Amino acid sequence: MTFYNWGRKWIAFILTVVIAIAFSGCNPTNFKSQAAQTSQLVLSVLSDPQTFNYALNQQSPNIFGLTFKGLTSINGKGEIEPELAESWTVSADKKRIVFNLRPGLKWSDGKPLTSDDVVFTYNDIVFNQEISTDLRDYLKIGVSGTLPKVQKISDRQVEFILPEPFSPFLSTTIGDSSSAIAILPKHALEASIKAKDSEGNSRYMSTWGTDIDPKEIVTNGPYKLESYTPSQRLVFRKNPNYWRKDKQGNSQPYIERVVWQIVESTDTSLLQFRSGGLDIVGASPISFSLLKKEEKRGKFTIYNGGAAYGQSFISFNLNKGKRNGKPLIDPIKSRWFNTVEFRQAVSYAIDRQSIVNNLFRGLGQPQNSPVDVQSKYYLSPKDGLKVYNYEPEKAKELLLKAGFKYNDKNQLLDADNNRVRFTLLSNAGSKTGEAMSAQIKQNLSKIGIQVDLNAIAFSVIGEKLHNTLDWECYFGGLIGSGVDPNEGANVWLTEGGLHSFNQAAQVGEEPIEGRIVSDWEKEIADLYIQGAQEFDEAKRKVIYDETQRITQEYLPYIYLVNPLSMAAIRNRIQNVKFSALGAFWNIYELKVDE
Numbered sequence: 001m002t003f004y005n006w007g008r009k010w011i012a013f014i015l016t017v018v019i020a021i022a023f024s025g026c027n028p029t030n031f032k033s034q035a036a037q038t039s040q041l042v043l044s045v046l047s048d049p050q051t052f053n054y055a056l057n058q059q060s061p062n063i064f065g066l067t068f069k070g071l072t073s074i075n076g077k078g079e080i081e082p083e084l085a086e087s088w089t090v091s092a093d094k095k096r097i098v099f100n101l102r103p104g105l106k107w108s109d110g111k112p113l114t115s116d117d118v119v120f121t122y123n124d125i126v127f128n129q130e131i132s133t134d135l136r137d138y139l140k141i142g143v144s145g146t147l148p149k150v151q152k153i154s155d156r157q158v159e160f161i162l163p164e165p166f167s168p169f170l171s172t173t174i175g176d177s178s179s180a181i182a183i184l185p186k187h188a189l190e191a192s193i194k195a196k197d198s199e200g201n202s203r204y205m206s207t208w209g210t211d212i213d214p215k216e217i218v219t220n221g222p223y224k225l226e227s228y229t230p231s232q233r234l235v236f237r238k239n240p241n242y243w244r245k246d247k248q249g250n251s252q253p254y255i256e257r258v259v260w261q262i263v264e265s266t267d268t269s270l271l272q273f274r275s276g277g278l279d280i281v282g283a284s285p286i287s288f289s290l291l292k293k294e295e296k297r298g299k300f301t302i303y304n305g306g307a308a309y310g311q312s313f314i315s316f317n318l319n320k321g322k323r324n325g326k327p328l329i330d331p332i333k334s335r336w337f338n339t340v341e342f343r344q345a346v347s348y349a350i351d352r353q354s355i356v357n358n359l360f361r362g363l364g365q366p367q368n369s370p371v372d373v374q375s376k377y378y379l380s381p382k383d384g385l386k387v388y389n390y391e392p393e394k395a396k397e398l399l400l401k402a403g404f405k406y407n408d409k410n411q412l413l414d415a416d417n418n419r420v421r422f423t424l425l426s427n428a429g430s431k432t433g434e435a436m437s438a439q440i441k442q443n444l445s446k447i448g449i450q451v452d453l454n455a456i457a458f459s460v461i462g463e464k465l466h467n468t469l470d471w472e473c474y475f476g477g478l479i480g481s482g483v484d485p486n487e488g489a490n491v492w493l494t495e496g497g498l499h500s501f502n503q504a505a506q507v508g509e510e511p512i513e514g515r516i517v518s519d520w521e522k523e524i525a526d527l528y529i530q531g532a533q534e535f536d537e538a539k540r541k542v543i544y545d546e547t548q549r550i551t552q553e554y555l556p557y558i559y560l561v562n563p564l565s566m567a568a569i570r571n572r573i574q575n576v577k578f579s580a581l582g583a584f585w586n587i588y589e590l591k592v593d594e
Contacts, residue, residue, distance in 0.1 A: 039592050040257035041573070043280060044269045046429050047458040048230055048262060052217055053208040054182055055125050055133040058497065059462050060479070066236055066258065066587070067219040068182035070175020071099050071118070076579035076586065078374070078483055080170055084113070084183055084220065084243070094165035094535070099173075101156040106241035107185050108224040115158040120186035122150040124193050130202045132507035134497035135181050137490035138172045143529055167535050168486035188218040201508065222253045222588045234260040244588050252588040264429045274298070279573060280583065283566035284432050285360035291568045298570075303578035305565035307365070309372050310479035313557040314424065314440065316343060317471055318502045321515035328469045328512070332418050337472075341402035343555040345395035347388035349447045350440055354390070355561050359435050364563040369548050370478075370488060373562060374580060376537070377485050377544040384545070386552040395447045412448030421450035425464070425474040428455040436560065437475050465500050467509060485544045486532050492547070494525050501556040520554045 045061040054064050073083035085099040105113035126135045127147050139147055142164050149161040162169065175182035192207040208217060214225040222244070223236035236258040244252040263269050266284065273281035274294065283291050283302050295302055316337035319328050327334065336342050352366035368387045371378045379385040396406075403415045412420040426437045434455055441451040451473075464471040478491065478498075490496040494517045495504045502521065505512045524547050531543040551557065565580045574591040576583055584590070 038256045039254065039594065040259060041255050041279060041590070041592060042259035042261060044261045044263040044272075046262075046264055046266070046427070049210060049234070050459060050462060051208070052210055052212060052214070052225065053204075054184060055131060055135055056205070058134060058466060059458070061260070063225055063234065063236070064182060065221070065584075066223040067217070067221045067225060067239075068175055068184070069221045070180050070182045071101075071173040072170065072175070072180075074174050074483060074581070074585070076577050076581055078581075080174060080483065083175060085173075088170075095162045097160045097162070097169065098153065099158050099160075101158070102243055103156065105220070105243055107188075108219045108239045108241055109188075110241060111185070111187055111218075112155075113183070113185075113220055114155045115152045116155075117183050117186045118158045119150050119152050120190065121181065121184045122148075124186075124190070125184060125204070126181055128193070128202070128204075130507070131204055132497075132509075134490040137493055137496045138168075138180070138486065139166075140489070140493070141166045142533065143526075164533065165535060166532055167540065168484040168532050171484040171486065174483065183220060185218040185220070188216075205508065223258060226257075231262055233262060236260075242588070254589070254591045255587070258587075266429065266431050273568065279570045281568050283568045285363045285563060286432055286435070288361060288363060288566065295568070298568075299572075300568050300570045302566060302568045303576065303583065305578050305580040305582065307373050307580060308563050308565035309374065309580050310477055311367060311370060311372075311557070311562070312436070312475075312477045312560045313367075314346075314473055314475050314560070315501050315557050316422075316473050317469070318518075318556065319469060319512070319515060321512035323469075323510050323512060325513075329472065332414070332416075333422055333472060336414065336420060336422075339402050340554055341398040342404075343558065344388070345398040345402075345447065346444065346449070347555055347558045348391045348395040348398070349449075350388070350443050350558070350560065351390040352388075352561055355436060355439055359432065359439065360561060360563055363566070364561045367559040367562040368552060369559065370491075370551055370557065371485055371544060371548055375485070377541055379545045379548040385548055388552075388558075390443075392443075392446050399447065406448055410448050411450070419450065420448065421452065422472045423452045423454050425461055425471055426453065426455050427458045427461060427476075429458075433475060440475070466497075466503070466506070469503055469512075485547070486528065489528055489532075492524050492528050494521050518554075520550055521556075524550050 047061065049062050050059050051057050052063060054068055057064060069083045071083060071085040072080050075081050084101060084105060086102045088097055088099045090097050101115060107113050125131060126133060126139070136147070141148065141162060146163040151159055153159055172180050174180040189204065189207065192204040193202060195203040197203055197206070210228065214228050217225050219239055222239055222242045224239045226235045226237040228234045238253055238256050240251065242252065246252060266282070269281055270287050272278045291302060317329050318338055320334055320338065321328055329337070356362060356364045356366060368381065368385055369378060381387045399412060404420065405413050407413055414420060424437055424440065426433050437453050441453055444451050461474060465474065490498045493499065497506060502515070502517065504515060527543050527547045531540055534540045534543060565582060567578065567583055569576055569583060572593040574593055575586070575589045577586050579585065
């Protein structure tokens with residue numbers, strides 16, 4: 001899980017339980033000498049970003065929480081607040097919403113930001129069927145998936161006309177949230193929308209890739225990207241045209257520069273922090289005890305924001321389809337994965353409490369739901385949520401019932417005597433993630449299943465999950481802001497961009513032949529549509545309770561452990577308001593005492 005609110009987290013496949021946040025990287029001395037002249041904060045991330053194009057992003061780390069904002073934002077308590085829009089009104093029938101933009105808004109290049117940019121963002125990018133973006137999933141309304149109409153009233157007013165009342169609408173406007181839409185610059189991107197490449201596709205799909213000169217990226221958030229050196233660092237510079245000012249009229253953010261050092265190991269980040277050259281590091285369960293002993297001497301504070309937002313899990317590839325006549329998954333293994341008793345047996349065989357006690361040092365809890373525990377829509381075990389305690393004998397019973405059997409070496413075989421063995425992918429570089437994968441491998445060996453671990457680069461896993469679809473099982477995570485369950489629309493709608501366990505072909509990808517959507521998948525999708533149509537909170541709770549019951553019965557994701565959101569932060573960083581969203585949801589208020 002991440003410890004900061006930097007971007008579209010639900011759609012970020014975080015294949016690590018902790019992304020460390022560190023001050024400095026390969027040469028802290030250089031950064032310190034620069035910091036004497038320029039107020040700056042240097043953090044670390046585990047990998048390079050995959051794109052600088054907001055609408056095409058599906059992964060973390062990404063730059064968008066720093067660089068782009070939407071009509072609204074979210075505070076540390078999970079409440080929606082005005083951002084680019086200073087106010088809004090909702091009609092009595094809840095089908096017309098009018099936003100009033102702040103006066104004098106500007107892009108980072110000084111051009112005015114008006115309702116034309118809002119209309120362009122929605123109509124030309126998000127609703128454009130030629131562009132493959134998950135953002136559309138959040139605004140598909142009703143059974144038909146109809147999109148709103150967006151039109152300009154004046155330079156500072158824009159209206160949304162909905163086909164029917166849509167209860168999560170406001171949460172879709174939180175520009176730095178996972179399920180929301182940031183406003184993008186018409187003057188910088190319109191030409192790429194209209195232009196076509198040699199194959200007739202919109203050039204927008206190749207616009208603002210990571211090979212672009214960062215200075216060409218026009219932003220509306222607190223920072224703009226100044227430079228990017230692959231595999232080394234990203235440097236952000238304060239956006240002088242960001243709208244926020246403090247009560248004294250001083251422009252925000254206060255910190256002039258933010259540096260992301262790309263450090264592909266959480267161990268390395270921890271060493272840098274302990275050596276005294278670092279400002280911030282994620283306080284993972286593995287490092288917590290060590291950091292706690294050094295807290296006073298090191299002049300830092302360990303912040304605890306409570307249970308972290310998001311879920312960690314393993315997931316099997318349930319897609320039965322083919323490409324060019326070749327099955328995406330070995331048909332033998334596909335039969336195992338698509339047997340619900342097999343998935344339930346795997347879940348019963350995982351010792352989550354041991355993971356909490358040993359790997360998380362007690363700083364977490366077993367996890368059972370796709371809805372964040374902080375959410376008012378969360379269904380607790382005492383209220384009927386199915387849980388999978390560690391019961392290996394029950395796991396074996398389920399497997400035998402499903403037609404599996406054991407040989408004299410206690411190895412699990414299917415009915416055709418095939419040894420049950422699969423590969424579990426995880427993100428290389430996360431010590432906690434690698435330890436959890438090893439624990440799962442050990443647990444499953446006790447019920448006769450051979451798990452082959454394969455820790456690979458984050459970008460490679462993303463390619464497998466979203467494009468080639470040639471994977472068997474992966475360890476990963478999804479992170480949301482917890483505002484509304486509809487954040488999971490792109491996960492649970494059957495054609496959603498992150499319906500990864502049974503992914504449909506996306507725009508521009510090779511078609512899939514023979515993909516089958518199960519009845520329980522359809523039922524979850526239908527319930528998400530119903531939940532978005534319902535405004536009565538008690539009735540919405542009943543709807544989302546049922547989605548959680550179904551997901552725990554059929555286990556497209558086998559949930560693992562929910563850690564605490566913690567970070568060690570040097571005392572020289574001021575105005576920290578740490579929450580489950582992390583340290584940087586209010587980055588515009590942070591100051592560095594040099």
